[in-house]
Amino acid sequence: MALYHNPPMAYAQEPTTAPIEHRFNPYSDNGGSILAIAGSDFSVIAGDTRQSEGYNIQTRYARKVWQLTDKAVLATNGFAADGNNFVKRVKQRLEWYEHAHHKPMGLKSIARMIQTMLYGKRFFPYYVYNILGGIEEDGTGAVYSFDPVGSYEREACRAAGAAQSLIQPFLDNQIYFKNQQPEPGAAPFIPGNLPLGTVLSLVVDSFTSATERHIEVGDGMEIYVVMKRGRTTDDLLGDNKLAPGMTIEELPSLGESVGGVESEGEGQGGERTFLVRQALKRD
Amino acid sequence: MWKQPAPANSSFNEYNTFPLPQTQRGGQSSHAHGPIGHTQQPLVTGTSVLGLKFDKGVMIAADNLASYGSLARFRDIQRLHPLGKHTLLGVAGDMSDFQWLKKELDGLLRSEDALALTDSHPSLSPKNIYELLSNLFYARRSKMNPVWNAVLVGGWDKVKEESFLAYVDLLGTTYTAPTLATGFGAHLAQPLLREAYEAKAGIDGEGPLLTQEEAEKVLDDCMKVLFYRDARSINKYQVATITAGGVTISDSRSADTYWKFAEGLRGYGAQTQ
């Protein structure tokens, strides 16, 4: 009997399967939201500046929107480390392109390149939702949206990130005029043709709304406005065009004016990019 | 914050001192279970690191404990590591990874110094070192072989004449803020740090920053709070100050703690009945 009495613990607990492995999880979700809206001759790309993990706010100012060229701005959302490194690689590819071709890459080419780069990591994806905004070669405002593995399409507007479900239906209504009809005899609604002032207030409303109802959105936002060459800036820089509390700056051109053909003087040479900032609630 | 080491389920462990010594380490090839052998877990760990900007620089604080699971294993470990004259790391997480990191970075700095002897070679700025660390951490996480640490980089940028404070961790996640804290500190100390910082500088950081004395007082308070409530901490810590004048690391010190309240509480401390 003594033989069977009190078997050693190790024997009793001998695992029948492999031990539970705490496998390292290489991903995280850093919250936040991004959004972009195309106009006929401009494009607006925006994001909030909060970076969080779970219930912790890591920082109240982390960049999610990046100027790539004079006519392209990229917003990234999801896992911040992947986002930052993805943008780094995109910028590197753009530089290589410029060295090889003596001109900056066009918007739709950047879009296709991003799809290739994302799909290149199909089996260990960048956990990032991308929205690319800017001016197309024909001078129209454009927005391209991507999923983490590279599916993409050109649209008039797109929201992504933590508050996508809050913002996108609002944009459907206000940008695509979904569930709305024009008055009898009135001109039909055409998405992607709204004036800049309207678009800006829709962007601000989207983010203040999302801040109210989503804990991962807030602190501040950055709105990039890319304008077609030669377009008037009166509706952005004029008096009282911005809501109180907003600040604006023009970003210097990234173009190296290849061949020195660019007309200097008025600074009206190419596309112009402006950065509008506004505070959001911090709670 | 660092994961509790895996409970022993493979063999008998007489004293319940988890984790078992034969736990698999990173880089080693796996045996019977699963195809990937990279995955590691932290063994000997350091807890919170705090960072705070003040008017003339930045301060970083960390205690002197390296825990082995719940065992307070090494009680005189320095987790603040200077790199050159104007940069300092505060490291939480796996201490052997930290030691490896120290060796790598010290080696790098030595070769940089050697270059500076023969040439007008600029020394690495805090930003340079931070960028290097970020890339290293992200590259290692992408190989599924993480450097199991969370690091605060504090420094003084000689060119811009401003302080530098940033965070990077095992996932390659990076961010900067005027106040930073890792691990438990993010829960317990970060609110106190932000409150103190914003009381003077305001939420936009436009106002005056804390003075050196004020900043040190805030960190002392935070380290005390952490000692009271973080079971993986110890009441012995150091504060590093990085200014234009260079890096100074304080001697180890202790917070004044108060335990009288425990006498009246049953179940708190020694029982008399």
Next chain:
Amino acid sequence: MELNGGSVVAMIGKDCVAIASDLRLGNQAVGVASNFDKVFPVNDKLYYGLPGLATDVYTLKEHLRFRVNMYRMKEEREITPKTFTHLVSSTLYEKRFGPFFIEPVVAGLPTPTELDPHPKPFISTMDTIGCITTPKDFAVAGTAADKLYGVAEGLWEPDLEPEDLFETVSQTLLNAVDRDALSGWGAVVHIITQDKVITRTLRARMD
């Protein structure tokens, strides 16, 4: 919630309230019926919506009808929106450990009395076990709740007149359920004012 789908929204206006729901009944992703009303009257100034598990919609509706009738007979008066909210809440809490899978929304106009000649419009909502919230603006529930929050937060403003409130609540509901696979397939809106209730069935996307 995700078995049958469906969403409800209620909003406060100037001396009026609105409550609206979609009409879908589904079996997971498969649409089964497009006439499944989730909003019911208690009396002509008090309505409530029951998004959630369809079988519990019926059970709870009948249970509440019974309890409201008992209240009417005992008290010989109509139940107020606030009292009704607490009645629903306690009914849900009775099943604390085996709850109804319903998140009710209540919307009503209290009848003016001598003590309170100008009662405020009232809306409330609960979780599945009866924890009450009484918002000053709007209440949402169901599978499209997050979308409803987003649109409502963008469109709603204080003191809307009945017709404007109708437009606001309709646009909110329609645009929210169009982004929700489990809600939609038609919608019905009730605008409650002191002298009448306007009920309209909306033309909606049926995909």
